[in-house]
Amino acid sequence: MSTDRHIDDVKAGETLDPIDYPITVYRLVMEAGANRDFNSIHHNSRYAQGTGAPDMYANTLFLMGMWERLVRDWAGPGATIDAIRKFRMGRFNVVGHTTTVSGTVLSVDPETRRVTIEVQCADEQGVTVGPGEVDVTLPPRS
C-alpha cells in the first residue's frame, strides 16, 4: 500500500477497506514481544481468567496498531497521523476470535488538509473498541 491519497480525492462518508485480525496465541506473543507489554493477561489464559477476563486478550498497542494500519493503508505514505481520540476498549478482544477494524471518513477540511476518520474494532458479537476518531493530514495533489 504505497499509493498516496490526496485531499482532493476524499469525500465524507467514504469507507475504508476493513481488515481482519484473527487473534491467536502465536500472534499475541509476537505482539507482546514487539510492543513490550508483557502483562500476562495478554498471553496466559489461566492468568487472564484469574483477573476476571474470559481468556487472554489483545493489548492496547496491538489494537492501536490495527487502527494505524487501517488508516495508513488507506491514506498512503504521504499522510501524517495527527491524533487518535475516543479509543475506548469496551470489551476484550479475546484469543480465538477475529477482530475486524473498519472506518468511515467523517469530515474533510480542504484548507488544513485534515481528514477525520471514524474507526472501530468489532468481533462476532459487536464493537470492542471505539468508535473513535483518527485525524490525518493528506498531501495536496500538486
Added chain:
Amino acid sequence: MTDPWIRDWDPMIDLVGTDLSDGEIRWGADRVEAGTIRRYLEPIELGSPIHYDLTAAQQYGHPGLVAPATSLLAYTLPAMWSPGQPTNFSDSAPDAQPDRTPINNADPGPAPATTGFFATDMEIDFLRPVHVGERLGSRGRRLLACTPKETRVGRGAFMTTESDIVADNGDVVARMRTSVYAYNPHPTGSNA
C-alpha cells in the same frame, strides 16, 4: 451511605489535578531503530515504505525511517533487566510474575492495593513524526480523574492520567491521556 471500599479511594480522588510523578523523564531502554520498527509492524502487517525503506522515507521529506505513530509509547518503556540488577525471575511457578516490570500499577500513590489492572481508554496527539536514532521518554503523570466503580470483573476505580512523550532533543513529540481500571477481581464463582 457510601460503601467502605468506595471511601478507600477518597485519598486518590483528592489528588485529581496534581502530577503523580516526580517530574523526571523516564527514558526508554533503546533508541528508535529499524529492527524494532520492523518487529512492531510484523504482527499488525503494516507495510508502508516510510517504515522500511530509507529512500522512500526521504522522498516523503523524512530524515530517516519513521517510527509508527502508535509505537511511540513502547519506546518510552525502560528495560526489564539491566546489568547489575538482581534477577527478575525469582519464582519458578508457571504463572509467577517478574519481580519488576514497567507495565503495572506498582506506584498507585494513596490508592488502595489492587491486583487487576488494564487500560480502558487512550487519546494521543502526535505533534511530529519520530525517526530512527531518536530516544524517547515519558514525562509527568497528571491525574485528571478517579472514579470508583464496580464492574463485571471486580471492584476498583477508573483513573485517567496525562503524560508527554519527549525526545532526547527536548521536543514534546506526543501528548497522551490514558485511562486504566485498577481493581480487585470478584471472588471465583461470584455472580457480581
